[in-house]
Amino acid sequence: xxxxxxxxxxxxxxxxxxxxxxxxxxxxxxxxxxxxxxxxxxxxxxxxxxxxxxxxxxxxxxxxxxxxxxxxxxxxxxxxxxxxxxxxxxxxxxxxxxxxxxxxxxxxxxxxxxxx
Numbered sequence: 001x002x003x004x005x006x007x008x009x010x011x012x013x014x015x016x017x018x019x020x021x022x023x024x025x026x027x028x029x030x031x032x033x034x035x036x037x038x039x040x041x042x043x044x045x046x047x048x049x050x051x052x053x054x055x056x057x058x059x060x061x062x063x064x065x066x067x068x069x070x071x072x073x074x075x076x077x078x079x080x081x082x083x084x085x086x087x088x089x090x091x092x093x094x095x096x097x098x099x100x101x102x103x104x105x106x107x108x109x110x111x112x113x114x115x116x
Contacts, residue, residue: 002094003036003069010100020044024052032064034103037086039070046070047084054085065106069094 004014015032017023020041027035035053039046050066057063065088068081073091081089087106090099 003099006094006096006099018042020046020049020052023049024056027053027064028056034106035064035066036069036090037066039068039072039081046086047080050085062110065110067102067106 004016007014015026015030017026018041021043023035023037023041024044026032037046037050041049044052046068053066054063066086068086068089069092070077070089071092078089087109088102090102
């Protein structure tokens with residue numbers, strides 16, 4: 001909920017999914033600029049939901065950026081998230097400056113033209 005309030009304060013429209021299945025269904029229904037993926041969701045965790053979203057996107061290079069969010073910041077978690085198809089990682093409690101920087105970074109990286 002902290003991230004939701006911060007994003008709304010920054011002028012972003014926010015869609016909340018309570019479960020991993022809801023996140024996958026929401027992605028299928030509309031296009032998002034970025035997805036903040038909680039890693040500990042019921043029914044389908046963040047890794048499973050990300051895998052389903054990436055599978056639905058296929059080999060498209062313009063997939064939706066996904067940022068992992070977790071309260072269990074353990075050594076190797078960031079690497080596991082990146083290997084699992086996520087674009088970046090934010091640990092809880094949320095630091096507003098870090099969240100803003102990560103979102104900015106993943107959006108800019110998706111908008112950068114491919115090298116020729």
